[in-house]
Amino acid sequence: MSGNRWQLLAGAAGILGLVLAPTFLDSFWVFFLAEILLFILFAQSFNLLFGYTGLLSLGQSVYFTVGAYTVALLIRQWKPGVGLLLPAGVLTGMVSAALVGSLAVRVRGHGFIIITAVPTVVLVLLGQDQSAWTGGDNGLNIIPPKLLGQYSFFDPTVSYYAVLPCFLATMFFLRWLLATPLGQAFLLVRENEARAAVLGYDTLRLKFVAFVIAGGIAGLAGALDALVTAYVIPSSASWTVAADAIIWTLVGGAGTLLGPVVGTGVLLFAREFLSDIWAHGYPLLLGLVLIGVVLFAPQGVVGALRKRMGG
Amino acid sequence: MIGLPQLLNGFVWGWIVALVALGLNLIYGILGIINVAHGTFYMLGAVIALVLLPSLGFWGGLLAACILVGLIGAVTERLVLRPLLDRPVMTILATFGILLALEQTVGLTFGLSNRAVPDPFGLQLRLGSITYPGYRLVVALCAMLAIGGLDLFLKRTRWGSWVRAVNQHRELALVQGVPVPRVYSLTFALGTGLAALSGVLVAPIVGVHYLMGVDIVILAFVVVIVGGTGNLWGTVLVAIGAAELENLLTLVTRPTAARMITFLALGLLLVIRPQGLFGEKQAE
Numbered sequence: 001m002s003g004n005r006w007q008l009l010a011g012a013a014g015i016l017g018l019v020l021a022p023t024f025l026d027s028f029w030v031f032f033l034a035e036i037l038l039f040i041l042f043a044q045s046f047n048l049l050f051g052y053t054g055l056l057s058l059g060q061s062v063y064f065t066v067g068a069y070t071v072a073l074l075i076r077q078w079k080p081g082v083g084l085l086l087p088a089g090v091l092t093g094m095v096s097a098a099l100v101g102s103l104a105v106r107v108r109g110h111g112f113i114i115i116t117a118v119p120t121v122v123l124v125l126l127g128q129d130q131s132a133w134t135g136g137d138n139g140l141n142i143i144p145p146k147l148l149g150q151y152s153f154f155d156p157t158v159s160y161y162a163v164l165p166c167f168l169a170t171m172f173f174l175r176w177l178l179a180t181p182l183g184q185a186f187l188l189v190r191e192n193e194a195r196a197a198v199l200g201y202d203t204l205r206l207k208f209v210a211f212v213i214a215g216g217i218a219g220l221a222g223a224l225d226a227l228v229t230a231y232v233i234p235s236s237a238s239w240t241v242a243a244d245a246i247i248w249t250l251v252g253g254a255g256t257l258l259g260p261v262v263g264t265g266v267l268l269f270a271r272e273f274l275s276d277i278w279a280h281g282y283p284l285l286l287g288l289v290l291i292g293v294v295l296f297a298p299q300g301v302v303g304a305l306r307k308r309m310g311g
Numbered sequence: 312m313i314g315l316p317q318l319l320n321g322f323v324w325g326w327i328v329a330l331v332a333l334g335l336n337l338i339y340g341i342l343g344i345i346n347v348a349h350g351t352f353y354m355l356g357a358v359i360a361l362v363l364l365p366s367l368g369f370w371g372g373l374l375a376a377c378i379l380v381g382l383i384g385a386v387t388e389r390l391v392l393r394p395l396l397d398r399p400v401m402t403i404l405a406t407f408g409i410l411l412a413l414e415q416t417v418g419l420t421f422g423l424s425n426r427a428v429p430d431p432f433g434l435q436l437r438l439g440s441i442t443y444p445g446y447r448l449v450v451a452l453c454a455m456l457a458i459g460g461l462d463l464f465l466k467r468t469r470w471g472s473w474v475r476a477v478n479q480h481r482e483l484a485l486v487q488g489v490p491v492p493r494v495y496s497l498t499f500a501l502g503t504g505l506a507a508l509s510g511v512l513v514a515p516i517v518g519v520h521y522l523m524g525v526d527i528v529i530l531a532f533v534v535v536i537v538g539g540t541g542n543l544w545g546t547v548l549v550a551i552g553a554a555e556l557e558n559l560l561t562l563v564t565r566p567t568a569a570r571m572i573t574f575l576a577l578g579l580l581l582v583i584r585p586q587g588l589f590g591e592k593q594a595e
Contacts, residue, residue: 056400107585110345114536118578121529122571129567239529243347243407250404284415290408291391294401 018164022157031156031228036268037167038224039248043260044174045218046245051254052178053210054190059100059116061242062123063093063215065234067222069127069134072142072232081145082162086223093219094212101211105204120239127234139233142226159228166224170217174257177213186210190255247286251293253300262301314562316441321558323447325551326454327509332531332538332546333458334505340541341478341498344392344402348410349506349531350524356380356507357514357523358417361428369431373511377504384503385496393495410524418521425520450512457508461501462543474498478541533577539587549588553577 018037022030042064049055067089074080074088096119104115127134134140144153151158177183188196189206197203226232235241252263267286274281297304331353338346360376367375387409395401434445465471476484477494485491510523517523534553538545553573560569580588 103582111585114533118574121574125567125571283411287408287411290404294405
């Protein structure tokens, strides 16, 4: 009981800290925090698939990039408001995930990994090929619309307060989703797909639904990234970007909502600090950290802590 | 003849892809390791060969690179990957760590720019109305010999039969007296050595760059899965088919579009036949 109360208290303190953060951080760190929050969403998209449904997708970068380009291209054509851009990013993320997912969920094991990976290559190449639209290898600078008609995204505090509600809403949505019968059925598929099928669950449909929701979350993260950085580039669809989400999730701890938060936060902070000292230090160190995590804390940081506390 | 250079390029590139994919296939089939760092060993081979080329010559550098990378592979397998047996997802994370560590080490010591490697023979063949670099045909020939050698090794030698035995049933092989741990090391060394060989062979064609392995690894994975895991000649056929398709498509469309269509075609094949073109349907 008291454990639950502490959790609630910690959660409330965390949210309060996030809401107040811009009052005590300078603009560089506010911008950085906004990026961390949207990348946590990107990691959660992978976490929902792998951590909760047991589906190893190597292609979440595709839906991230689709969301980002939806925002960029809509701004270029019609200059709609943020209230339309973000839902559009979620929607196109979901539609593209439905397209790939309807084929991928039928295939098990390594076939699934490869079918989710193929679109990463195709999308990067498509972006390079259609450079008049996409900016090709140079990417595309965009001018985000003003939030509520007056606040510019070039102000980090505005960016931050645009990202924060999306972040909180998605976290609460995931918490709610995973407690519903649907969310519980995802866990069943992860634990034992054959048994789920015997119990009468339509496992193909369950996997498809998880894939589409995850696509929507990745699309939202991509749309936010486009607005916050005012920049989109086709190479963000690359499998190495998808691997980032995998790393952040697994280092933090897959199958927990807190895991991607911790993993993404810690690793992005490490990157920021190291890049000031030594530009190549981060990837080198990250490589060694990954090997260490795999060997000594295969459940991730959050998983290892839980084990230690006997929880 | 129109299209002859493309046809030849597809043929040469196909054998290279096959060589990379076979190493990957071997490692995945025997060890269950999804070796994301496979392209990194390919890059490492090219870099080592470039460093050793002036003192050892082309063939000496090629041989030394394969052996060195194989040794690095064996050590990596023993230290990092052996504890991860039967946990394929963890191997993705671990090999991605290896990829980052090796790539950055090379980037730091060797430099970040693309280095050209001179054509070791400088031979130009006259084929009707076109000239074609003779070296490329040597590349295809080397790859063919290596793949044929691998096939013979697996089928005709004691170590080869051990590798196949471990592939079929690890525990049974162990009780029969097969030195399973050594077979693991050998397999990883062999797989990474093959990747290094491909890296050295393509270096005079495309140059050497510390990120050269990032793109080929996905193509190789797709080829392995479409060809059917554990199927040597299936992998070779799919590799050559894909390379020919891409190169011939460049006759009618842009190179990026050609590659895109090739990947889409491979993905579609996988959707139609999830067990691979030449794979056997696995029991559920």
